[in-house]
Amino acid sequence: MKYETVIGLEVHLQLKTKTKAFCGCAIDFGKTPNSGVCPVCLGFPGTLPVYNKEALSSAIKVALAFSCQIQEFTKFDRKNYFYPDLPKNYQISQFDLPLSRKGYLDILSENNVKRIGITRVHLEEDAGKLIHELNSSLVDFNRAGVPLLEIVSEPDLSSPQEAFDYLTNLKSIIEYLDVSDCDMEKGSLRCDANISLRPEGVKELGVKTELKNMNSFKGVKDALTFEVSRQNELLESGETLFQETRLWEADKGVTLSMRNKEGAKDYRYFPDPDLTVFIIEQPMVLRIKAELPELPHEKMHRFMRDYALTQYDAKILVSSKKDAQFAEECIRSYPQKDKKGIVNWLIGPLLSEANSRKLNLHELDINKTELINLIGFVEDGSISHLSAKLALTQMIDSQKPAAVIIKENNMLQISDSGELEQIISSVIQDNEKTVISFKAGKTNALMFLVGQVMKKSSGKANPKVVGELIKRRLTDA
């Protein structure tokens, strides 16, 4: 039997608000353990939470970016469970009246757009962190009370790659909104996955497995890929799956069962009586909506429209907000009407320079005017494409202008026919056989002769000019 994969993702985002979700503590992760705390986020007796308006507006921003419906009435609920990193032994979260529902995120995979439903976006508070030592465990509450956004997708993802694309797109949108650092390794973005398999064509969902402990997008993809084949094998061999939580062990490349056969947890959700039901006023939503920045897919379409970029090129350039800004500045300074020249440079040599330096495009230390100058030198034939790439590396390293580097490295192409004629003459003399076969009509022979001239000129001859000169010489004679 063939099985199809059903995946839903639950993403937790730490919002980078000035203060925590329900108290006035400044959020600062450089601090020593338990220094960024107060009686409220420590859950001391008698203290009360007061919600952070900035966190609420960030949450609404994100929900709107995913086209969610903002709920007029919303409230906070208590999720009750005992754990030492949870100061009150309940988490302030949202249960049946989340601040938003029913949104979506479009992912582009292989040029197809697929719409992934977002079930809900809601606000909650983060817990502290346990630090395990040899014979004891310590708690650091600095993180306790940091606002978290939970973004739950519908089970609309049908492959690990789609899950990966979903996360990449999501991260890109959040970066545009500038509300979270989205760093999975640092824990500001966390992702749990629900995955189940079902026979193709069947509507009913199969038994789901919850995957945890992934700390990169690739980890999510790898864990899901492992899980697809594990579940496939079990189902193929006729075994029945049971609902469980499995942890991704990145080192071993496997998922391991965390707890099994445990009944559903009972969190005893109920409305937090310390935080009354409140109404999200429409004018506030409209204001936030009006202030939303241009989002990646909007920017992509604009780039395609305004600069005649292909979707492929545009998608690469908009994936990060700052890179897109850098790219757009370059594109605008580029004097040609057809922007293909600069775009090829951006997604070609520049991107590979950035990659090899482990930097983002916009972090490359390059003067935009000099970049345009360099491309100009290639386009007017002054230097070869190869030389230009070498020059680019040096420009980034040394901060010298393009012209200086070209001069210092003697990169100018020889287009002077007098100088070239001499080399051509000697090449023709040394390659009589090839000259004969050219005359006999073999065009390959021309390529060979040009190659020889290039070699003799140490690559500085302008191959276009050389080809013309040889052709003229041999056909005239």
Next chain:
Amino acid sequence: MELNQLTAHELLAKLKKGQFVLEDILNSLYSRIQTVEPKVKAFVRIKAGERPVLNPSADALLGGLPITIKDNICTAGLNTECCSRILEHFCPPYDATVISKLKNAGGSIFPFKANMDEFAFGSSTENSYFGPTHNPWNLTCVPGGSSGGSAAAVASDEAIWALGSDTGGSIRQPASFCGVVGLKPTYGRVSRFGLIAFASSLDQIGPITKDVEDAAILTGIISGYDTNDSTSVNKDVPDYTRSLGKDIKGIKIGIPKEYFIEGMDSEVKGVIQEAISKLKSLGSILNPVSLPHTQYAVPVYYIIATAEASSNLARFDGVQYGYRAHSDNLIEMYKKTRAEGFGEEAKRRIILGTFVLSHGYYDAYYLRALKVRTLIKNDFDAVFKDFDCIVTPTSPTPAFKIGERSADPLKMYLSDIYTISVNLAGIPAISIPCGFTKKGLPVGLQIMAKPFNEEMLFRLAHAFEQETEWHKLKPKI
């Protein structure tokens, strides 16, 4: 009369005239405590012969006058243990908002805290970890609860005035049992910040005083919006002393028939009827009214209050503060800490509250209780359309014997039958002394008013008080 026997407003008037100094008041309180405290046991954690020290800012309104505080209201640098072993040695680093307000008004916090039922769970002060308080009018009787320590201290002149907290009658019922004045303000009138929560949607802090004028003064000082408590209401605080001395001619009073039923002590009934006649003779208009959902108040209360309490008390786990039982295993540590730290009644309520919030029971209990709570509130709204206030007994019986009901929780719960609806509806109510039984036990008259109409309570209560001497009688201890 000794200084400690005077009311706060009498003392303030004399202090201003320079008839004595603050130290004289302290001395008289100290000598009274020396004499009667071994019998009354209104305070907790007093060391033998310990002399209270005050840090007054004598120039402001209250002239440094000391206020006695219930053990569940946080006082910076002064242990606040809710009379529970689980908060053993807990000393908050912060003041409750009411404490800051008192200090700002020039009051000083009396360093001995008042006894109470553990976490305010009870109607007799027998559930205190430190043992019971005795009723100053009859030392074999309970003072009521849970603010029994505050009420007994005021009644026995060991305190000038006091603060208590009222979740289901915990200020009014002990005030009634001890023959003093007790007010539960409108929910949201007084900040709950720093009040160690029992049931967050019902709790309010209020005054326990020797007369209505003191209650009006103290309510005025502690009331007002607090940005640290989202459930406090941003509404101006009137000068409540302006409600004093007004006549009550034409004031419309409802007498709910559901409150005069079987189970009510016949002597109490007689005293209340006399009080009602007195109100009539003062020109008010009395009419029977109906609060049809009264019979559901006790069950609804014990669902909502215990549900909230089960979650509010989850934080007492031995991790951060208070009592911790030692174990190598986390779960065992939790279990032992809570088993040894909480008393019987606390455990009963935590278990009950956990049950009603559990999956599969939530709708049948908690959700249903919330709906009935709305019906109870609607009952009051309907009556208050035509009436200025409602008058009832505060408790169906006078103070009962210590030990008489402690084996029968249900019977104990019924002592709050007349006070609970007020908390569920969020309205204000006051209990004032209105007579005595033949055996010399005080009886309290309860007056209820519309939300934020404390002025009506003071007006009616003061008019009644001016015509009676009950509040002036002192117990012989």
